[in-house]
Amino acid sequence: MSKETKKKLTLFALTWPIFIELLLHMLMGNADTLMLSQYSDQSVAAVGVSNQLLSLVIVMFGFISTGTAVLIAQNIGAKKNSTAKEVAVVSIALNLIFGLALSLLVFFFYKPILGIMDLPSELYEEAGIYLKIVGGFAFIQAIIMTIGAIVRSYGFTKDIMYITIGMNIINVIGNYLFIFGPFGIPVLGVEGVAISTTVSRFIGLIAAIIILFKRVPGKFPFQMLWRIPKAHIQNLLRIGVPSAGENLSYNASQMVITFFIAMLGTEALTSKVYVQNVTMFLMLFGMAIAQGTQIIVGHMIGGKELEQAYKRGLDSLRKAIIIAFFMAIAASIFSKGLLGIFTTNQDIIQTGSILIILSIILEPGRAFNMVLINALRAAGDVKFPVYIGIMSMWGVSVPLSYILGIYFEMGLIGVWIAFIADEWLRGILMLRRWKARGWLEKTRFFVA
Template sequence: MQNKPNRSKLTLFALTWPIFIEILLHMLMGNADTLMLSQYDDNSVAAVGVSNQIFSVVIVMFGFVATGTTILIAQNLGANKNKAASQIAVVSIWINILFGLLLSIVLIIFGKPILAIMNLPEELMGTATMYLRIVGGFSFIQALIMTLSAIIKSHGFTKDAMYVTIGMNILNVLGNYLFIFGVLGAPELGATGVAISTAFSRILGTIVLFVMLFKRVRGELPWAFVLQKFPKKEVKDLLKIGIPSAGEQLSYNTSQMVITYFIASMGTSALTTRVYTLNIMMFAFLFSVAIGQGTQILVGYLIGERKHEEAYRRGLRSLWIGISVSTFAAILFAVFSHPLLSIFTSNTDIIQLGSLLLVLTIFLEPGRAFNLIIINSLRAAGDVKFPVIIGILSMWGIAVTISYTAGIWLGFGLIGVWIAMICDEWLRGLLMLRRWKTRKWEQMSFIDVNQNQN
């Protein structure tokens, strides 16, 4: 591999800060869409918010390959099995291209019926359908972005993905400015303009990621590998990690869609409040997301090197860092909730309710940190089934059930939904920590380190 990083320099900070910037910019892209649309029309904000809820489920479908790719490449590189790591990279790219094209077709054809199932108010249907068909139609591009980024970051080049995201953000904001408001002779398209801008920036981002991939691992990616024979072992290993991991994520996203269905019955104002509040909340758990991804790469390397004690301590240190930083951020956003929400809207009812939800987020974020960091550590070590079993039971038994009971039946509205989220995150998080401390994952590595090294 060319430009191979020094593994001794793959510290949590070295890996995490570019991931942090990358995810921050992804979130800023979504916030830029929301903020710019809020200056155009509140209904467009709600329509795009619900459409993105559906698209988030599609991303999970691509994520199962990306997750497996990250873990398998990290474990194999940790064990100095470079050839196996390269074969996994090629197989993952082909899988997600084919899978992405399939889901793109599904969203184009069935976009409107899916939105109807979401109980979307009729006045939002036209805008949401157009947005979902454009962004969803280019789902295969997002699939490639996730896969290429996973390969590059697993090799330690987390800065590369960050640079690409910076460029995508700049293009997206410029495109929004042109097509939402019809600036410089461009057509005034509103939410449709956001969709076009998003798709275009992702296409260019994919091209640049391919260039970076060839630059970083050229000569070690056997592109003809999948044409010589069906890569049964590589596909099996990817699915062994990816399907359970996707199951946990898919369960979360579909449960959130059901909760969104409940919120939709509360009216457009409730939907809009949720979108604005979530856009601010994202910055609170951003730290845990970045630390979780960086920890996953490090734990994967350590497992490949059979350094289980170091992997165990790494997971716990990352957890306490994530809890501390994300909780501090949540407190900060709660204190400045009114001015932050005022950036998006002047509606006093939305600002008041959103501010209360941000106060509740202070109790939510520590629980979320457990899940984002410890679950990633468990996956990296090979323990992928336990998180999905507990996740499904808690998300549907706690989050969905309490959201309906407290939010709809008892009439607490969005406050009831936030209480349900707090209960769900804390229950799952504490169970994940208990699982990590049992150290059953020590015998669950996906590679055989006794095989000949590549």
């Protein structure tokens, strides 16, 4: 790699824009819900259910963009710029096709999809409107995610951050106009929010395309779409499908655990939501470091800098653990005040405070997984984290949540202990894999 490239690929330079982007997604991702709360509680519930369904669609888009990020980073590191562009073109085409297929599915079959959720009749119409509009144009998000993965792999994480900021500002302005109806603009409620979300994404897509052609030098070989190399598709699927399987498995296991928590009552469910709202902020640092590490390790693997890649993974892990530990301590000190933002129920605040204290142990374990799984993925070792993840999620987290939380009546504290056991077991196994360098033999699959 050139000195210029190395300068761009310092962990801090890559990570802070990713952190801000993730923070914006966390704070603004529920902007529709927050602003609709001033309009109608019923509308909030309808949009909430629709977004829960659409989040599964977004996960499905992620498997192509995940493979894209790894393959392009490796090829850039190997100085195979033409191959990197080929992968970019194939990725955009595949996610466009996949995105259109899922969008049409949601658009035409939103009624039976909502029927599966057994919605109350009063929510059905508004949920259907939101799902039809936002889901029908979901392919826009698929392309944005893919272009974002491409641009980040070249080291330009700030550009994607700026696009995210712009999309959020446009979305909030649109929400305000259609919810509160200033200047004589008609109040459209849920329909207006759906339109605002879709328009902001469309403008974001235009900006992403401009950034793509501006930041990546040379022409893209779009003519190759008539004869797409099978090797690129195979490599994208080899990385993306297992990664998507891991995400789907995690979401499914969390749904089962939520079902267990529901046995404990509404107060327990509410406590879980509030605590996770607080701890999500703690996770952002680890997530940003993990994504930055994936880009750097991918470049190093492509450049055959295997020892540097090994050291980079461990150094990033140390930083993530230290940050997670001290952030969790800070959250614990101010836990009652943080939870007080959401509720005045003292029982919820008391239980939630104990759970946040347990995050001092939980979050460093989670950092192990976020950083090392991304590092292993960047090296092409994608199956091992999936196998271990599924084994631990369904062999430790789910059964232990029931045994401790329900059978031994430890409630949410028992569930959180199960989370700790799951994260640390997986984390230790990931560390052993990284230190044993079992990933070295996987690198040959993607970069010759």
